[in-house]
């Protein structure tokens with residue numbers, strides 16, 4: 001494998017406290033050198049990627065996405081989903097188990113891993129179900145799934161509705177050292193719910209989903225985490241009240257981590273006006289006030305990470321009456337561009353944003369499956385290179401994802417991924433990025 005020198009970029013790596021202009025050398029798939037000075041690769045021919053004016057950081061790590069395979073290949077496959085991830089700068093992604101069949105036993109997990117090995121372009125780490133078939137009745141064989149390599153358990157798409165089951169899962173999860181990831185929703189309050197409950201839902205005549213539907217289950221789960229001393233991870237936090245509950249739980253020492261999506265951080269319920277089914281998502285887009293609380297939570301580390309909840313659907317799925325449309329937003333390819341608006345508006349620092357996309361989620365996953373989220377010397381080279389200031393229009397036709405379902409279609413975003421390197425391989429490159437082959441005078445290598 002040829003050496004690759006990433007030259008002259010602005011390197012930001014929270015895991016090592018690096019924030020400086022420098023260069024980085026990749027050899028045999030690993031990061032072999034990083035620093036400010038000149039470096040001569042130890043072999044005469046190598047490639048140079050010119051990164052002047054670009055940010056160079058660890059590859060993004062996504063703890064929550066839906067790759068739809070097996071069972072829903074018309075929406076996404078591991079091949080298309082991992083390519084979409086690469087275009088979005090993600091080099092490690094964790095896929096949710098609500099496929100068909102669901103990831104509730106070792107055979108299905110092994111099957112997914114075998115497709116990833118042949119068709120995936122970035123690292124994929126599976127999440128197992130909490131309950132058999134994701135039906136909320138009987139616990140999965142959690143230790144079997146742990147040895148198959150799941151990084152946590154979730155019945156995402158639905159909450160773990162049964163408190164006794166949730167308690168058991170947290171108990172076993174504690175012994176296995178793995179998180180129970182809950183989609184917090186009291187479904188008795190959200191039946192037929194279409195969007196955030198408020199004046200806009202009333203005006204549009206759509207059944208509302210109150211913030212309390214989320215907060216009730218967040219509160220229950222925190223109580224169970226306290227009882228069991230298990231590890232609770234709260235998926236896609238969307239309300240101010242949830243942020244307050246998690247903040248208090250962390251102050252009490254309860255073992256809880258939490259994530260927020262790019263869409264919940266940047267878009268409000270107003271996106272639904274006009275009955276835009278591509279803005280239908282669960283939990284729903286909320287209010288400006290919720291967004292403020294989510295950003296504050298992210299800054300204070302009450303919310304640990306950003307996760308996309310990439311949820312592709314077909315155009316036919318979404319081309320229907322609002323009430324009949326499925327929930328979900330395709331997320332990989334717009335994540336950075338939409339999140340950069342928080343940096344450009346002065347609401348979040350670039351260093352914090354990158355930490356919440358790299359180092360922080362890697363701490364949740366641990367180092368069992370590679371060492372994501374760092375540019376540490378000797379680790380497999382997972383690197384994202386982006387232009388923080390480049391403006392572009394979201395053209396869903398250019399997406400690698402089969403899912404074109406985003407309320408950002410046609411919007412102008414500022415900040416774009418220019419190249420992605422996963423385990424030493426250049427898996428995505430924007431046409432404007434220059435990679436130059438160099439051959440040094442062989443005399444120097446006598």
Ligand SMILES: [Zn+2]
Nearest residue numbers: 156157183235
């Ligand atoms: Zn969910």
